Amino acid sequence: MxxxxxxxxxxxxxxxxxxxxxxxxxxxxxxxxxxxxxxxxxxxxxxxxxxxxxxxxxxxxxxxxxxxxxxxxxxxxxxxxxxxxxxxxxxxxxxxxxxxxxxxxxxxxxxxxxxxxxxxxxxxLRSGEDAERPLVLSLTWDSANLYRFDGESLESMPTEMLPAKFHDLVLPRDPEENLQNTSHRSHGNAGATSTAMFHGHGEGEDKIEADRRQYLSIVGDQVAGAVYDSGSPLALVATTEVAGHFEAATDVRVDAKIEGSSSQWSDEELRERVCQTLSIDHKAVEQDTAERFAAAIAQGSGSDDVSEITAAAANRRVDSVMVCVDNLEAAELNSIVVDTLRHGGSAFRCAAEKMPGNATVAAIFRY
Incomplete structure (x- = not known):
């Protein structure tokens, strides 16, 4: 904020x-x-x-x-x-x-x-503002954090139980007590239930392995709910070991992987690594979006005429607007963007070579 x-x-x-x-x-x-x-x-x-x-x-x-x-x-x-x-x-x-x-x-x-x-x-304005913004799960054996990536920055996306440390989700407990005692919490719209669980039975490596499975299962439930609610793809930031255990312990689909432990990186290093991995997909989405605008203009449900778009934005008729990066100092275009955002539309910038018909601005209308 x-x-x-x-x-x-x-x-x-x-x-x-x-x-x-x-x-x-x-x-x-x-x-x-x-x-x-x-x-x-x-x-x-x-x-x-x-x-x-x-x-x-x-x-x-x-x-x-x-x-x-x-x-x-x-x-x-x-x-x-x-x-x-x-x-x-x-x-x-x-x-x-x-x-x-x-x-x-x-x-x-x-x-x-x-x-x-x-x-x-x-x-x-960001590039591809109306495109899908992938979720990014930063996962280590010590902590789990979920973010939303907009092509340039990471924004924390809290769930009911994330972000969390390992011991927030797998609670220490007297081994004489029943490990089946649990604390249930629901999340999202997926109708699933996540559980803060107690340390299991066993000694040494068996106990560590059981605790880790419980931890990953809970994280997986939380992420599954967020993916279900948003419909976004998921990128996983983790070491090969942690990523392998996560995929084995959950049914969560991972669309992209970023190798490494975020515990060893600063926030800026994490952001840069995510940008390096996901930027190509972001550019592809930008191209697809430009083609969608061109189709709307050809069908009469959009426009690349500045005067027409200005009037439509003021009358709440613009669903989304795309502005050429070469024209980011124009006051008239700023008014179009402001009116569009005020009325619940989306606005973003696009490279000049991807603008429909080399237009200064393009819009898709609501009706």
Missing amino acids: STTINDISPSRLTPEDLKTLAETSENPCVSILMPTHRSGPETRQNAIRFKNLLGEAKQKLEDAGHDCSILEPLESLSTNFDFWQHQKEGLAIFLTSDQRRVFLVDRTVPASVSVADEFFVLPL
């Missing part, structure tokens, strides 16, 4: 955040976007660029007759060394009179300042 700038602890933008930004309508809405350097001496350029953009925002506010005090919470950032040492590829800041939100972006965004009655979200 987002955070106030006073906390100076920005986080990654999620699709839910993007929709919330699109739903904001206030005058003024100030949007400041900029590319950033992750590390090294170049990080000093971050503060300089930000200071310049802040000056541009002040000028635009003055020109529009607005009070520039809305920018005061940002002024200390230009001299905050620690803040600029912890960046990604881009930074996005959004302000209204009573709202201040800051996000890290995993790709470069153009430096821009907007003062309008809506936030400028166009450069933040």
Whole structure:
């Protein structure tokens, strides 16, 4: 989620955040976007660029007759060394009179300042926003975490019992007591039941093996419910050993595997490995989506005419809209995207060579 700038602890933008930004309508809405350097001496350029953009925002506010005090919470950032040492590829800041939100972006965004009655979200659109986003299960013998992958970042996807440590799911117990005592919890819409179970009988390796089977079975139940509810494919991040035991202990279908133990990686390393493995599939989905738009336009249930799409978006008629990456600074296209997201549609960017008929924007209508 987002955070106030006073906390100076920005986080990654999620699709839910993007929709919330699109739903904001206030005058003024100030949007400041900029590319950033992750590390090294170049990080000093971050503060300089930000200071310049802040000056541009002040000028635009003055020109529009607005009070520039809305920018005061940002002024200390230009001299905050620690803040600029912890960046990604881009930074996005959004302000209204009573709202201040800051996000890290995993790709470069153009430096821009907007003062309008809506936030400028166009450069933040992700590729294939309406495509299936696979689930990613990060699994070790010590812990299990489930994420949703949108092509660029991982978003935690909690279930009733995940994320969890091994001993959250397989409970220590006096061996004299009955191992059949269980704690039942239901999940999802799959109608299955997951169980926090006690350590089984036996000694040494037999006991460890029994506990691990119980652990994997419970994780499998949780993941199966999430897959059932979402219809998404599943990628498994695990060592060969853990992956083999998981598939043997459950009926969960694994569509892709990422070899390794996430316990030895940072969050960023995990994200990068997932991106490397799943990016090819994501690009293929993007191509399929472009073809779907072209078919809708040919059949009259879509359009690539900017004026027609603008009117349709304002009238809640756009189901999904695709914008060319070469046109991510156009205010008119931003309004199309904002109206589409406000009314429950989806919006995403696409490479110029995959746009139907080399169009600037394409849309599929609801009716």
